[in-house]
Amino acid sequence: MSARDAGDKMGVMAADEPSASRLAEVRAARIEKLAKLRELGVDPYPSTFDDRQPIGEARDQAPEQNNDDAEVRVAGRLILWRRHGGSTFANLRDQSGQIQIQLRRDVVGEERYALVKLLEVGDFIGVAGTLFTTKTGELTVRVQEFSILTKALRPLPEKWHGLTDPELRVRKRHLAFIADPEEMQNVATRARFISNVRSFLEDHDFIEVATPVLESIPGGADAEPFTTHHNALDRDFYLRISLELFHKRLIIGGFERVYEIGRVFRNEGIGKEHLQDYDLLEFYWAYADLAALKELVQRFYATVIESTFGTLKLPYGDDVLDFTPPWPEADYFELFRKIGVELADYPTADALLPVAQKLGIADAKPGLGRGRLIDMIYKKEIRSTLVQPQLLTGHPVDISPLAKRDPADPARVQRIQVMMAGSEVGNGFAELNDPLDQRSRFEEQQRLRDAGDREAQMLDEEFLEALEYGMPPTAGFGVSIERWLMYLTNSPSIRDVVAFPLVRPAPEKPNESG
């Protein structure tokens, strides 16, 4: 007995059980049809359908009048089905669009038409015929020949309401795409966008590199890492939280312009702006300063946005984000002054703590560093007010352990953050290349970490050693592709721009194994 026969039997038998569900009956009925097709010598899963054209292309061949001379050959999934005895209307969909088809007994013949009873919504078929327009004005293929390409065994979501259960929509993404093909747009937009990002960087002589995902010490960002285990080495590794430190090692090694679009992993909360794994774009540019970076970043954003979306003005919620350069700059200390806090007056964490508490920041407690407190105040009081695309500059050194100090004010660093819609969508700075300063900043981070700040950065001795060999002046920049796309595509949740967002595994069904 072949595996296929066994599969058929099991499928049919499932419906014979007294407690069989509706789904099992539907599935059994479809398997029955499958068997009938085979009895009639029809292969329900042929290898191909030669010379098909995309439906969108076939539609463009529509004749001015119904002269029956536009021949088309299209294939796709049956998504609607209207049988009227000797004539059947159906809607066929492929990636390029959909079209109505008409199957007629007097055209395809009695024997062929009998197969219609063995087809149903969900199946893939291929058809060849001529275009005409019905009296209600719908472009339609009058089918001369048709063949089944794939028999579907499970029913599609309801044709009118589709798939609305948010849980099912993320657990069964394929059904969400079938029910709402416009959701496929985000996947396509992402591909186009990333392609434009690569083009821009490569036009500017950046080369794409790949750096390790498994790290002994995850660095380059304030975030909690995932851990994993390597069996052969019998030791734990971290999944990377940024690309930064390896890129700097490339610059130290002599590369001058590198970039990477790499998946990073952060073991933190899930929310409408946060994923636990996402594609981070970073680039590093030797012999460039902050002024050069500011110019390049604005041109970079404007170029890829324009080439992807055809405009520099994109709606987000109630706002229209205008990316036309030059963007305004907002000074970090100035923004604090506007909420009545002169940062220079609070040089220590102890001094700043009462300010944070007075602002009602519940998590502000003793032991946290000055940088963390500043960041908390900024996130609670300031960040959401930065709506139009702009550059936030002049950050305090406390929150920027990898950035070069501002020579005019050593308490601040040479850094920019791209802000839009009240969110950080891009971060860059003149990279700190003073190895001794870097060491002391790491040591400060380590102290905070020991004091309980789980997001404080770890001291990376190997990186410090590399830095001691000398890194030329370098500007670096990073941005989350998903966060960026979320705002550019006016998506309320970052999960909307991900094809398969993480879901908690469904609980095991009881009694499945007896």
Add this chain to the structure above:
RNA sequence: GGGCCCGUAGCUCAGCGGUAGAGCAGCGGACUUUUAAUCCGAUGGUCGCGGGUUCGAUCCCCGCCGGGCCCCCCA
């Protein structure tokens, strides 16, 4: 982690103390320009899971699982 809400047929939803309902899909039938086709007929359920209250629970209570929204938080 805190607050509010949801889980009933494959899908979309009613019902909310007295043995479970509709539409779509599927099944049988009629129908050769329909388009959410229509009409006739038959069928379909561990009411998320477990406990409790009750003569009796889909319904009330408790716990758990899964999900959503709002806080909080990491790009």
